[in-house]
Amino acid sequence: MFERLSxxxxxPLLALIGIFKADPRTDKVDLGVGVYRDEAGHSPIxxxxxxxxxxxxxxxDSKAYVAPEGDQGFLDLLWTMVGGKASPVHAAGVQxxxxxxxxxxxxxxxxxxxxxxxxxxxxxxxxxxGIFAAAGLAIETYPYFDVPSQTLLLDGMLEALQRAQPGxxxxxxxxxxxxxxxPLGAADWARITDVIATRGLVPLIDSAYQGFGAGFEGDVAxxxxxxxxxxxxxxxxxxxxxxxxxxxxTGALFAVAGTTAAVETARSNLVxxxxxxxxxPPDHGxxxxxxxxxxxxLYDDWRAELESMRQRLASLRRSFAEALGxxxxxxxxxxxxxxxxxxxxLTPAEVMTLREKHGVYMPTSGRINVAGLKLSDVTRVAGxxxxx
Ligand SMILES: Cc1ncc(COP(=O)(O)O)c(C=O)c1O
Numbered sequence: 009m010f011e012r013l014s015x016x017x018x019x020p021l022l023a024l025i026g027i028f029k030a031d032p033r034t035d036k037v038d039l040g041v042g043v044y045r046d047e048a049g050h051s052p053i054x055x056x057x058x059x060x061x062x063x064x065x066x067x068x069d070s071k072a073y074v075a076p077e078g079d080q081g082f083l084d085l086l087w088t089m090v091g092g093k094a095s096p097v098h099a100a101g102v103q104x105x106x107x108x109x110x111x112x113x114x115x116x117x118x119x120x121x122x123x124x125x126x127x128x129x130x131x132x133x134x135x136x137x138g139i140f141a142a143a144g145l146a147i148e149t150y151p152y153f154d155v156p157s158q159t160l161l162l163d164g165m166l167e168a169l170q171r172a173q174p175g176x177x178x179x180x181x182x183x184x185x186x187x188x189x190x191p192l193g194a195a196d197w198a199r200i201t202d203v204i205a206t207r208g209l210v211p212l213i214d215s216a217y218q219g220f221g222a223g224f225e226g227d228v229a230x231x232x233x234x235x236x237x238x239x240x241x242x243x244x245x246x247x248x249x250x251x252x253x254x255x256x257x258t259g260a261l262f263a264v265a266g267t268t269a270a271v272e273t274a275r276s277n278l279v280x281x282x283x284x285x286x287x288x289p290p291d292h293g294x295x296x297x298x299x300x301x302x303x304x305x306l307y308d309d310w311r312a313e314l315e316s317m318r319q320r321l322a323s324l325r326r327s328f329a330e331a332l333g334x335x336x337x338x339x340x341x342x343x344x345x346x347x348x349x350x351x352x353x354l355t356p357a358e359v360m361t362l363r364e365k366h367g368v369y370m371p372t373s374g375r376i377n378v379a380g381l382k383l384s385d386v387t388r389v390a391g392x393x394x395x396x
Contacts, residue, residue: 078103184347
């Protein structure tokens with residue numbers, strides 16, 4: 009059987025990790041891999057995570073299965089964090105292996121019960137298309153962002169969505185758009201909500217960066233307004249970035265609607281899909297999140313540390329955009345974008361020059377992880393971008 013297989017190319021972003029590691033230059037800069045970095049270039053464990061792990065170690069007395077849908081306590085606390093305390097809608101959650109697991113579960117449900125079509129922004133996180141195609145969904149695209157001018161293409165997006173069929177799914181990023189960092193304002197969300205409501209579309213909202221962009225509540229404000237205004241939605245939540253739990257594979261998918269009966273039916277189907285895929289979700293990461301969200305002193309400390317990361321990203325962006333000067337016609341927009349990523353108007357040849365000549369690493373798409381910069385190094389690195 010294996011003889012009939014052909015070798016698959018390595019994921020270019022994951023391959024970049026190995027190439028960067030092998031580079032002996034001491035002033036090399038990694039703007040590729042999508043994890044948060046501090047000023048020392050380290051991807052830290054939150055203090056609250058360490059403290060929660062100690063508590064779990066001391067109190068946990070069994071490793072027996074939790075439940076097919078995961079830990080209900082975790083799901084309730086996580087939905088309050090994302091949907092809000094006074095959420096007017098009903099939500100039924102299923103704990104998943106990371107945000108990717110949630111997206112795959114959503115895709116399987118859309119394939120079973122929806123039109124089998126999903127609309128995806130151009131560009132989007134590359135794994136979106138991979139996950140949806142693997143689940144057998146047909147992918148349609150809407151314009152989202154113009155790279156040379158660094159501007160949002162909202163009119164083009166709305167125009168494209170007018171052509172979507174009732175029941176089609178639409179993927180939206182809650183905040184900190186990956187790869188562009190282009191934020192949606194409240195008025196933009198209102199216009200998107202309008203089209204989704206009038207066309208009868210089902211949004212799948214991907215919330216993977218709460219706390220990294222406009223703020224802890226601001227990053228989910230558009231999501232909350234949208235789900236309150238339409239009959240049905242799916243919300244995929246990743247705890248990888250907001251809690252720094254990348255390798256613990258922690259996340260959830262929420263089915264959201266106006267009645268308990270509707271969301272409970274959706275949940276039973278999601279559990280059935282999960283059962284035949286990975287059976288039960290991993291527990292350790294969700295136990296950490298539940299402990300943090302349910303313990304006031306850990307919660308406060310976690311929020312403070314998350315806020316300091318957000319501030320660091322914002323100030324890196326401002327300094328980098330200023331240091332770039334007029335490198336591109338709208339370089340200053342990079343300072344106003346949100347989260348870890350920006351998509352720069354670089355050619356693949358320019359990306360390779362930066363990598364080979366200067367030890368500055370990013371994928372050939374030109375996406376940079378701003379967190380890979382150091383404040384002390386911004387002027388030098390911006391100078392390299394200006395010189396190519
Ligand atoms: C937009 C977006 N969604 C979802 C994910 C999934 O994250 P994970 O599966 O690691 O929780 C990521 C990770 O990079 C992402 O950027």
